[in-house]
Amino acid sequence: MIEYLGLFGMILLCISWIPQTWDMIKTKKAYLNKTFILLYIxxxxSLAIYSYWIKDTIFLALNSFIALMALLNGYYEMRMKWHIGKGRKHKAKKK
Known part of the structure; x- marks a missing residue:
């Protein structure tokens, strides 16, 4: 019975990252602090690796998924900043 509580928590935490990641991809705007994203990843x-070692499937799935969502958010934030910075340099050269 207690495993169902863990599964329910895992599902909620995984679902919570989907709207944030979708909004970031759709709007191309990063809303999360870079330090937060790095620490979260x-x-x-680390918890995913630990869960693997102790053979805890629920926490392995949870931490792997939310690490992936944090990586995607970090990737899009860095990609957008690099793209914006590159665009600014390009405009400066045209003048």
Whole structure:
């Protein structure tokens, strides 16, 4: 019975990242602090490895998924900033 509570929590946490990631991809605007994203990736990645070692499937799936969502958010944030910075340099050269 207690496994169902863990599964329910895992589903809610995984679902919570989907709207944030979708909005970032759709609007091409990053809303999360870079330090938060980095710490979240490192923390959830570490917990995923730990979950693998202790053979806890629910926490392995949870932490792997939320680490992936944090990585996607970090990737899009860096990609957008690099793209914007590149565009500004390009405009400056035209003048």
């Amino acid at each position: 490192l923390g959830s990645g």
